[in-house]
Amino acid sequence: MDRYKNIMVYGEITDGSLSSITKELLGCGKILANDLGEELCAVLIGNNLGHLAKEAIAFGANKVYLVDHPLLQDYQTDSYLLSMVKVVEQEMPRILILGQTSIGLDLSPRLAFRLNTAVVLDCVELSIDPDSKQLLQTKPVYGGKGMAVFSSESYPQMATVRSKSMKPLEREESRQGKIFNVNVNLDQTNIRTRSLGRVTEKAEGIKLEDAEIIISGGRGIGSADGFKQLEELSKVLKGSAVGGTRPACDAGWISTTAQIGLTGKIVTPKLYITVALSGSSQHMAGCSGSGTIVAINNDPRANIFKEAQFGVVGDWKMIFPAFVKKVKELLKE
Amino acid sequence: MRGDRLALGCIKLFKPVREGKCEIIARETLEEAAFNLAQKLREARVL
Numbered sequence: 001m002d003r004y005k006n007i008m009v010y011g012e013i014t015d016g017s018l019s020s021i022t023k024e025l026l027g028c029g030k031i032l033a034n035d036l037g038e039e040l041c042a043v044l045i046g047n048n049l050g051h052l053a054k055e056a057i058a059f060g061a062n063k064v065y066l067v068d069h070p071l072l073q074d075y076q077t078d079s080y081l082l083s084m085v086k087v088v089e090q091e092m093p094r095i096l097i098l099g100q101t102s103i104g105l106d107l108s109p110r111l112a113f114r115l116n117t118a119v120v121l122d123c124v125e126l127s128i129d130p131d132s133k134q135l136l137q138t139k140p141v142y143g144g145k146g147m148a149v150f151s152s153e154s155y156p157q158m159a160t161v162r163s164k165s166m167k168p169l170e171r172e173e174s175r176q177g178k179i180f181n182v183n184v185n186l187d188q189t190n191i192r193t194r195s196l197g198r199v200t201e202k203a204e205g206i207k208l209e210d211a212e213i214i215i216s217g218g219r220g221i222g223s224a225d226g227f228k229q230l231e232e233l234s235k236v237l238k239g240s241a242v243g244g245t246r247p248a249c250d251a252g253w254i255s256t257t258a259q260i261g262l263t264g265k266i267v268t269p270k271l272y273i274t275v276a277l278s279g280s281s282q283h284m285a286g287c288s289g290s291g292t293i294v295a296i297n298n299d300p301r302a303n304i305f306k307e308a309q310f311g312v313v314g315d316w317k318m319i320f321p322a323f324v325k326k327v328k329e330l331l332k333e
Numbered sequence: 334m335r336g337d338r339l340a341l342g343c344i345k346l347f348k349p350v351r352e353g354k355c356e357i358i359a360r361e362t363l364e365e366a367a368f369n370l371a372q373k374l375r376e377a378r379v380l
Contacts, residue, residue: 118341146347148343148346153342154340213380237380271379294374296370307355312358320367321367322363322364326372
């Protein structure tokens with residue numbers, strides 16, 4: 001165990017910038033590093049990414065390891081795995097954290113296997129046990145109905161962290177850190193798959209994950225036309241988006257890309273307005289981090305009222321149009 | 334580098350506690366309650 005030191009974050013890059021999950025991981029990693037009195041390291045893998053090292057330092061990294069190679073232009077399992085194994089075996093971090101993203105989910109189990117260690121996926125909280133100095137990894141279990149805390153005795157202690165569950169540090173240009181280039185022997189023979197093309201998902205308006213206000217509808221909305229009413233409010237509220245529960249998405253009333261919950265997106269808006277939505281644990285697993293939750297539902301015993309700060313009990317078809325009208329008036333003022 | 338041990342253990346299992354402090358906006362009519370809800374959110378500076 002003494003061979004292992006420091007906290008390492010795998011940094012994802014989106015459109016040439018550090019992705020939001022990377023900044024969140026750096027924020028979380030910094031707290032762990034401070035608790036252990038150790039350093040926070042970031043690994044960045046890609047092509048022509050030197051400018052991002054300073055950005056990672058500005059968000060809290062003490063050291064940045066760059067693996068820069070033309071064959072690493074886009075994420076590819078074999079080449080990225082080889083790169084991560086090289087960096088981790090060279091630096092021997094005590095803790096290694098990745099994002100709970102499609103890349104993190106692809107990379108982390110393979111990496112754990114190569115390193116003969118364990119990984120806990122989908123953590124929402126990471127902390128250090130003050131006595132044993134072990135990493136405590138907290139994650140939702142049983143469809144979000146319970147929480148479990150895991151600890152691993154194999155090193156590095158690995159975890160993937162759910163998006164929006166950690167807060168990034170304020171960006172500070174004055175932060176200082178060291179940058180190291182890591183050479184990995186890569187050629188086409190290392191890469192067993194190749195990308196044939198790229199399709200970018202078309203998204204209109206604000207992304208759910210970035211929305212400050214979300215109006216979310218459930219099974220009780222009853223139709224696609226009902227969701228149009230929610231969209232009407234969204235048009236009025238700046239920085240807002242419309243989401244839905246799994247039954248509403250499965251019914252085709254709203255796009256599956258707007259699904260919030262355990263099997264959908266994780267969101268943390270400042271205001272989460274729920275309409276005709278019961279608040280099942282599976283749905284709440286995706287929105288319980290919201291600032292203020294509002295419930296409009298005709299069942300006073302619905303779980304959503306246990307989660308919400310404000311609520312109205314009654315038929316949403318009677319309540320919602322009046323609510324929209326009043327919101328419009330207030331915003332005009 | 335090989336891991337010292339592969340032991341991974343669940344050391345705690347619990348159900349998250351909800352405070353359940355929902356302020357139910359009740360008025361004579363649902364429209365009034367809706368108006369009042371919007372007003373409350375405005376006062377709370379979340380709208």
